[in-house]
Amino acid sequence: MTEKAAERAYAYTKDRIIRGHLAxxxxxxxxxxxxxxAISRTPVHEAFLRLESERLITLSSRQGATVNPVPxxxxxxxxEMRGILERTAxxxxxxxxxxxxxxxAALREPLERQRSAMTERDVDAFVEADCDFHAxxxxxxxxxxxxxxFGLLRDRQLRLAYLVLTSSDVMLAESFADxxxxxxxxxxxxxxxxxxxLARHLARHQGLL
Structure with missing residues (x-):
């Protein structure tokens, strides 16, 4: 039971960090x-230790946890790594x-999801589809x-995408056109x-960080 609660706390907190809800x-x-x-402290503590090992938070005995910004x-x-893998592919x-x-057949579904997300102004759905397209x-x-x-980079790619693609509607349109x-x-x-x-696409992302 504690293990399931720890996994829940981990997934919940990590998702909020990646989506930028915790800056x-x-x-x-x-x-x-x-x-x-509505869970006890022990599984949350285990989740925080795991998040610290992934360098998403920093733990301090005095200040608790601090969300690490993206360096x-x-x-x-x-x-850079994403570009190398994708160019090689x-x-x-x-x-x-x-x-x-x-x-x-492989690219149609994420592209359609992006188009739909733009129409509905659903940035979360757009970001997920963005990463799925490149994958x-x-x-x-x-x-x-x-x-x-490439899958190992996904969480960090998602966090970067949320930082960049929430900047403006224009950015969503440019990304989709790319x-x-x-x-x-x-x-x-x-x-x-x-x-x-791809070089132009990644340079635009880098320039907004």
């Missing part, structure tokens, strides 16, 4: 989470001449290790074209 520098107490979830260096590192898709219909590109390369490593262009380049096996658009 960098904000103080957070175990008692606060206990009250919000500029970490943001650059995440975008695009080259592999082009070299293997993946069928255009298979590419469409689908990496998945099309058929490299299980690349897919695994995704449509990226899908077109992948479909036609244009790896250099994909690389150029």
């Amino acid at each position: 960098g520098g904000e103080r957070l107490s175990e008692g606060q989470i206990c009250a919000e979830l 500029v260096s970490e943001a650059a590192d995440v975008l 695009a080259v592999r898709v082009a070299d293997r001449r993946r069928d255009a219909a298979e590419i469409d 689908a590109v990496v998945g099309l390369a058929g490299n299980p290790l690349a897919t695994h490593f 995704h449509q262009d990226l899908a077109d380049r992948l479909r036609t096996h244009d790896a250099p074209g994909y690389d150029a658009i």
Whole structure:
């Protein structure tokens, strides 16, 4: 029972940090989470230890927990690794001449979710679809290790995306347009074209952090 409560506290608090509901520098107490979830302090403490190990919070005996802001260096590192994995995937898709219909099938769903999210002004749904689009590109390369490593970046990618894509409606439109262009380049096996658009896409994100 305690284990399930700890997992619940962990998932709840982590989700709030990733979505920006708990901002960098904000103080957070175990008692606060206990009250919000109606659970005891022990599982919340276990959850906080786990979040600290993931460098999402810093624990102090005097101040409790503090949400760690996204360091500029970490943001650059995440975008760099994401770019390397995705560019490599695009080259592999082009070299293997993946069928255009298979590419469409993999990318259609996240693109449709993004379009719908823009219409409904649902930033949360847009951000999730954004990350799923790029994960689908990496998945099309058929490299299980690349897919695994890309998945390890997902939480940090989501947090960055929430920071960037909540800045304006214009940013959502620009991001969606980039995704449509990226899908077109992948479909036609244009790896250099994909690389150029991705570089612009990631540079825009970096510039807003």
